Amino acid sequence: MPARMTPSLDDAAGLDRLFAMVAAEQAIGLAVSGGGDSLALLVLAQRWASERGNAPRLHVYSVDHGLRPEAAAEVAMVLATAKRLGIAAAGLKWTDAKPAAGLQEAARAARYRLIGKAMAKDGVDILLTAHHRHDQAETVLMRMAHGSGIEGLKGMAEMANVEGVRVCRPLLGIDPAALRAVVDAAGLVPAEDPSNSDDHYERVRWRKALPQLAVLGLDAVTIGVFAERMAEADAAIAQMAEERFATMVRLDGFGSARIELASFIGLSPAVSVRVLGRVLNIVGGRQKPRALGQVERLRQSIADGMLPKSTTVLGCVIRLKDDAVVIAREPGRAVPADxxxxxxxxxxxxxxxxxxxxxxxxxxxxxxxxxxxxxxxxxxxxxxxxxxxxxxxxxxxxxxxxxxxxxxxxxxxxxxxxxxxxxx
Known part of the structure; x- marks a missing residue:
């Protein structure tokens, strides 16, 4: 949304624009942690729904991940706030054993899993999250630093599927300062999660770097525009790859694939990588759909005629045979039990x-x-x-x-x- 006009948060027309993508839903879930951004989402959604005659039902979901003693009180605060606003709310808790590594990612997966289960019980089909303009900028910068391709550099989409949950991010084009103003005006005191300022986490380091980048002209708005342009480029490449996939790739009943070698080599790298990545994803059981570097290296070895007699990538066995790239599932790699x-x-x-x-x-x-x-x-x-x-x-x-x-x-x-x- 950064490249478009940012909707006003102070009038009905602006709120209608903000929530237009979910206006036809019967019920909407709101992920509310108790932090300032999610409290702003709660206030704005309640204000929008209260001014519509046919508004969707709102349901608030707040998760205690069991990682901080303060979290239980924060969930209780969210539930009390939702009750004052007349919105149904549920407090959820992650009680599983916590991993020694990758804790944030595991907590994120658990959060969506718990909320998704509660949504199914409540008859809610879509979840709104409070990701905003700076969150988008941080995401793009992190992915750029990690060598992501165009698909990753488009950042977070306004509509997505996360851990099996339909997610809408209506605030992606909103500055966090505007969200803080909404919370202050509502007389709410947000919870402060110390992990949000802990330099141990990469996202926090990028967050702290944003003001320095803004001085050089690379502010959150500019990064958001870049993400939108990457999304447009990604859509164009995806369309071309879809057309080439239909004409070049043959899938058989055993789940293996053949790609015409001459046609594949004649494609631009961006399109051929996309085609190859999709084939590996299908044949290999969708193991690592974002492992772009491995796909790029495989494409290059095929184009250079340097592919070994047989090689394995992302759960697949790849070889050249009869002027084609032949790809099959790798035996013994997480193949399911009976x-x-x-x-x-x-x-x-x-x-x-x-x-x-x-x-x-x-x-x-x-x-x-x-x-x-x-x-x-x-x-x-x-x-x-x-x-x-x-x-x-x-x-x-x-x-x-x-x-x-x-x-x-x-x-x-x-x-x-x-x-x-x-x-x-």
Whole structure:
């Protein structure tokens, strides 16, 4: 939003613009920690909803991560504030064991997981968070320092899916000073989390560097404009990559892929990296979708004709064969254990296949095909099998209680089972 006119926070028209993306929702969740930014979100959302005749229901969610003794009181403050404003609220607590490393990331995942579960119970489909203009600037700078590509440099999107939760960030274009003014005017006293000023955290170090960068002309507004332009470039590259993916990539029922080598080498690096990254994501079980450096190095080795006879990247085995790049799932890399297919239920297997049991039977099991001779496969399928051995070994096979084969890879031999390769 930085490149567009910033909506006013003082009138109904400005609030309508601020919350336009969620105006049609039946219910909206608000993630409120008790800090100044999230309290401002709470005040603004309540003010907006109170001035609309058909406003969505509001639900506040506040999480005690169990990391600071003050957190319980902060959650209680949020719940009391929500009650005064006439908004339903729930306090949640992360009670799991805390990891020794990556604590902030684990806490973030737990927060969204807990809120997502509460939202499902309350019939809420979207969550609003209080990320603002400076948060966006910090994110872009961090990703730039880490070597992110265009996809990362577009920063946070206004609409996203985080840990399975639909998230909207309506305040991305708002200066935090304006949010502090909203809280002060409402007579609220925000909680202060000491981790927000702890130099141990990279985001805090970038936050403290922003004023120095602003003196040089690289302020939060400028960084926000840069992020918007990166988002536009990313969308253009994604469109081109989608078109090339459709014409160049062939996925088979075992979940392996072939990319035409000549066409692939002829693409611009930005587009070919995007195509290759998507293929690795699909075939490898969506292990590390943001591991850009590995994808770039793999693309370069293919383009330079320096690809080894066989190499592994992101859970995939990659080799050149018959003027094509052939990519298969790497055996032994987090391939799932046997899973029971419940009656009339779906199973996402290895993040690659959607398997549906359309029957009343409960004795159906999905497992790894592992070592099946090609002649047996060809008996099942009725055609010559040319897929890589790794793809065959890592494909799912569904059997009934008597051991009968109902499906293999993406092929079903029984009306009780349907299977689909996931490509999105």
């Amino acid at each position: 899973a029971i297919l419940l009656p009339h239920a779906e199973l996402v297997w290895d993040e690659r296949f959607l398997i549906i049991n359309g029957s009343d039977e409960s004795g159906l099991t999905a497992s790894v095909a592992d070592y099946l001779p090609r002649h047996r496969l060809e008996e099942f399928l009725g055609f010559k099998v040319t897929a890589p051995a790794e793809a065959i070994r890592t494909a799912p096979i569904v059997r009934d209680a008597e051991g009968g084969v109902l499906s293999l890879g993406g092929w079903s031999f029984d009306e009780r089972i349907s299977v689909k390769l996931l490509i999105d």
